[in-house]
Amino acid sequence: MLLVALGALVAYFAARAPVFLSSQELANILADFCSLILLGVGETFVIASGGIDLSVGSATSFSGVIGAFAMKALLDGHQNEAVVLAVGVAVCAGVGLGIGLVNAALINWARLVPFVATLAMLGAAAGMAIVLSNGEPVGLDPRAISYTTAKLGPFSYPSLVVIAVVAVAWLTLHFTRYGRYTFAIGSNEFAARAAGINVRRHVVSVYALSGVLAGLTGMFVYMRLGSGAPTAGLNDELQAIAAVVIGGASLYGGVARMSGTVLGTLIINTVTSGLIISNIQANWDQVAVALLIGLAATMQALRPGRRR
Amino acid sequence: MAGQAVLYEAVNVSKSYGSVEALIDVNVQLHAGEVLGLVGDNGAGKSTLVKVLSGVHPPDSGKLFLEGRERRWSSPHDAxxxxxxxxxxxxxxxxxxxxxxxxxxxxxxxxxxxxxxxGFMAQREMERAALHELAQVGVEVKGSRKTVSDLSGGQRQAVAIGRAVAWARKVLLLDEPTNHLGARQALEVLNVIRAARDRGLGVIFISHTLPHVLQICDRIVVLRLGRVVRDASTSEFDAESLLGTITGLLEKSP
Amino acid sequence: MKQVHSAGLRSSRASRRVGAMAATALALASIFPVASASAQAGASNLKPAATHKLVIAYNMGAEADPFFIAMYIGAKAEANKLGVTLVWQGDPSVYSPSTQIPIAEELLAEHPDGFVISPTDPKALQPVVNQAIAEGIPVANVDTHVQDLSKVLTFITGNNQQGGAVAADAMAKAMHYAPGHTYEVTVGMSSPTTTTNTARLAGFKAEIAKKYPGIKIVSEAYSESQPAVANTNVNNWLTKYPNLKGIFAIDGTNAAGAAAAIQAHGLVGKVALVGYDAYANNVQLLKQGVFAALIAQQPALEGQLEIQYMVKFLRTHSRAGIPHELTLPNIVLTPHSPAAVLAKYTYPTA
Incomplete structure (x- = not known):
């Protein structure tokens, strides 16, 4: 179903601008996909567990800025490029992890609903990213940019890492006990607890995962731009949630498909790039995504037997 | 059952939710190979007692003993x-x-x-084994790939009972097991419970359907407003006296 | 007239989103060790008038905005030189009248000798300005102005329309524009409602219409304050228009996204990228030739002149030599600009 929608979109844009089917355009869409999909993957786990994480966009910005400060210090000290990138990945992931753990603490122990807890984090992380960076991109790393160019067909090396992470996440959500517990908690938290599942610990891990993936997104966007931008992930939480919902997930929890999230993300990326390529007024981008969400939500509601 | 050792016991258990006293100084003993009926009006504390016994809620005061050893459940997992x-x-x-x-x-x-x-699961084996286990305890469901939301209320109840009976090794706590069930299904469930008892399990049976209670239980505990008001062999009750004890209209024991 | 400045965080969407949780951000920012203007400003207090040292309260749009940070540095240096006390205060990151009004009122409650403000909204801040004037406190506007400028001492701002025009000139020069040829160029903006963006675009288009008939603007796209989106836009342009000759990155986020795309595609020197705002990073990229030109505003000079004029008026009680409105030109920087010029116009950071 989603595949049909994606195919139709690609056909439409290709008809308007044949260059849309080029390998170069595939590389463009792939770079965009990799900037969003990990947020969608994390959000898929969170939404499957019956929660929501509004902080992933600003976690992307904040971790990218902090990671950029760390990498800038190393670059200024003429550190080996591999060391710089490794430290960047670790710092970004670590900052994301911290954000996820604070979210989980607010939800589990301060008893805030996920919407409020992660909304507070959204504001805090976005504000800190701007204040700490003075509103300017941090660092200047053209070597990082060179790594994000297409090397194997349309794939860059970082994009292969991202795709591998998505594959592992897909296996984890749908084939492992971890994924099963995630769905069980989202489907009926009491039933999960009564079945002996440590719900609190699992919720901590889900938000931590979402945070780490946002951190890695921060690193990916850093590499794309060659700097840590304080607005790198601005509004991306909404795009990620949109992708998950378009992919067939229920915001009430218990229902989500990783393949759906992947296709939902691709659809959003295709619309964004397709509108530019076919030179349609860019403001339609938001309208198009909104329509897709509305359509997905309607299909969700009409699907029999999937309501609580 | 009087001769048998006590399997699971609650001693002086109290539990409040805010200002609501759900359980007050409750004492209940369950023996192996016994079906103990737990009856009472809505709000009498039956479900709360089940949640204390199953480890969902820790009691505010009082103790739990399993096979003579004091236990404190920190979560349902422990129980x-x-x-x-x-x-x-x-x-x-x-x-x-x-x-x-x-x-x-x-x-x-x-x-x-x-x-x-x-952490990869053996999904197909679980689905197959699940149907087998359910069938073992007398619950027939077709097509294990169905989600529970696809099932009718009665089928869901059957799966839930089947799961509990299949896994129970010592104690089976059943809160309204005959809800959502037709007459014939309810009789089947009662048979499943009898079979579990005959395996030597201690069963606590909660129900509003008093004929079922009288039919299957060896002993009956009556709760009213959080207190145990009567604990006696089923033979000491008939439908009328049981109802009277539950509602409090019949204060004196026969 | 411009109401919203170019830098990403002052674009309407960004500030609204960040503003939603301003309280949390403030709370967390305050416990974080931050080396920024906000930390310094927080430390300063209104001095009692007993010392007869003049106190000038300065209320800008958003303290963490690089544009205002540069303005602070210019203002602070001038205040030190003239021996007056500068009280610099604004919301750390939110560019909005709802956060600005209480801060402005608080500053006025301390009865400063002079008040400089860059109103985040021309109507919403008018009452605050009227109140100050009624209390005998002279008011100056900077960057943006209130609706009624008649009683305002001076208003100093940059000229975005002229900046757009010189951007067109710089781009044409970088492309070695010759009549009779066609040059495809694109424009990256932040959002369709950012007024500085539209002023710059208008100036850019007018200059092209006047002087460069061969330049065709084939596409305009929005970044929504996200450099990664700007990057995507440029990537797509480069796919769609293989002969693209120039890109006008009209604000900071577009500059960052476009610079990365040009580098990733190995098109440095082949596509004339003209960017806006002389952030240290951008100037570095200019020196490397990634930008063919950068258009710089003069925030530090704006801050310096505001203090200079205000102190002059307070000491002489005369408007002589104080322009009622002053528009500073935007400056074109190129890789060939002398190092001293680049250093002069690079926005200073705290």
């Missing part, structure tokens, strides 16, 4: 590990998961070897 299985009223299943996933929830079978150590 499950000790062979105490519970059917909760209406809320025990995850509707979006398949029947097999629900039967094995918290006890997933993992694949052999490395994949298993990475």
């Amino acid at each position: 499950l590990a000790e062979g105490i299985e519970t059917l909760y009223q209406d809320t025990g299943l995850a509707p979006h998961l398949t029947i097999g996933a629900n039967v094995f929830l918290g006890r997933e079978l993992l694949r052999p070897g490395l994949l298993g150590r990475l």
Whole structure:
């Protein structure tokens, strides 16, 4: 179903601008996909567990800025490029992890609903990213940019890492006990607890995962731009949630498909790039995504037997 | 059953939710191979007592003894590990998961070897084993790939009971097991409970359907406003006196 | 007239989103060790008038905005030189009248000798300005102005329309524009409602219409304050228009996204990228030739002149030599600009 929608979109844009089917355009869409999909993957786990994480966009910005400060210090000290990138990945992931753990603490122990807890984090992380960076991109790393160019067909090396992470996440959500517990908690938290599942610990891990993936997104966007931008992930939480919902997930929890999230993300990326390529007024981008969400939500509601 | 050792016991258990005293100084003894009826009006404290016994809520005061040893459950996980299985009223299943996933929830079978150590589940085996286990305890469901939300109320109840009976090793706590069931299904459930008792399990049976209670229970405990008001062999009750004790209209014991 | 400045965080969407949780951000920012203007400003207090040292309260749009940070540095240096006390205060990151009004009122409650403000909204801040004037406190506007400028001492701002025009000139020069040829160029903006963006675009288009008939603007796209989106836009342009000759990155986020795309595609020197705002990073990229030109505003000079004029008026009680409105030109920087010029116009950071 989603595949049909994606195919139709690609056909439409290709008809308007044949260059849309080029390998170069595939590389463009792939770079965009990799900037969003990990947020969608994390959000898929969170939404499957019956929660929501509004902080992933600003976690992307904040971790990218902090990671950029760390990498800038190393670059200024003429550190080996591999060391710089490794430290960047670790710092970004670590900052994301911290954000996820604070979210989980607010939800589990301060008893805030996920919407409020992660909304507070959204504001805090976005504000800190701007204040700490003075509103300017941090660092200047053209070597990082060179790594994000297409090397194997349309794939860059970082994009292969991202795709591998998505594959592992897909296996984890749908084939492992971890994924099963995630769905069980989202489907009926009491039933999960009564079945002996440590719900609190699992919720901590889900938000931590979402945070780490946002951190890695921060690193990916850093590499794309060659700097840590304080607005790198601005509004991306909404795009990620949109992708998950378009992919067939229920915001009430218990229902989500990783393949759906992947296709939902691709659809959003295709619309964004397709509108530019076919030179349609860019403001339609938001309208198009909104329509897709509305359509997905309607299909969700009409699907029999999937309501609580 | 009087001759047999006490299997599971609550001593002077109290539990409040805010200002509501749900259980006040409750004493209940359950023996192996016994079906103990737990009856009372709405709000009498039956479900709260089940949740204390199953480890969902710790008691505010009082103690729990399993096979003579004092136990403090920090979560349902602890009680499950000790062979105490519970059917909760209406809320025990995850509707979006398949029947097999629900039967094995918290006890997933993992694949052999490395994949298993990475947490990969043996999904097909679980689905097959789930149907088998349910059939063993007399619950027939077709098509294990169905999610619980696809089932009727009666089928869901059957799966939930089947799961509890299949896994129970010592104690079976059943909160309204005959809810949502037709007359014929209800009789089947009563048979399943008898079979469990005959395996030597201690069963606590909660129901508003007094004929079922009188039919299957060896002993009956009556709760009213959080207190035990009567604890006697079923032979000491008839339908009228049981109802009278529950409502409090019949204060004196016969 | 411009109401919203170019830098990403002052674009309407960004500030609204960040503003939603301003309280949390403030709370967390305050416990974080931050080396920024906000920390310094927080430390300063209104001095009692007993010392007869003049106190000038300065209320800008958003303290963490690099544009205002540069303005602070210019203002602070001038205040030190003239021996007056500068009280610099604004919301750390939110560019909005709802956060600005209480801060402005608080500053006025301390009865400063002079008040400089860059109103985040021309109507919403008018009452605050009227109140100050009624209390005998002279008011100056900077960057943006209130609706009624008649009683305002001076208003100093940059000229975005002229900046757009010189951007067109710089781009044409970088492309070696010759009549009779066609040059495809694109424009990256932040959002369709950012007024500085539209002023710059208008100036850019007018200059092209006047002087460069061969330049065709084939596409305009929005970044929504996200450099990664700007990057995507440029990537797509480069796919769609293989002969693209120039890109006008009209604000900071577009500059960052476009610079990365040009580098990733190995098109440095082949596509004339003209960017806006002389952030240290951008100037570095200019020196490397990634930008063919950068258009710089003069925030530090704006801050310096505001203090200079205000102190002059307070000491002489005369408007002589104080322009009622002053528009500073935007400056074109190129890789060939002398190092001293680049250093002069690079926005200073705290």
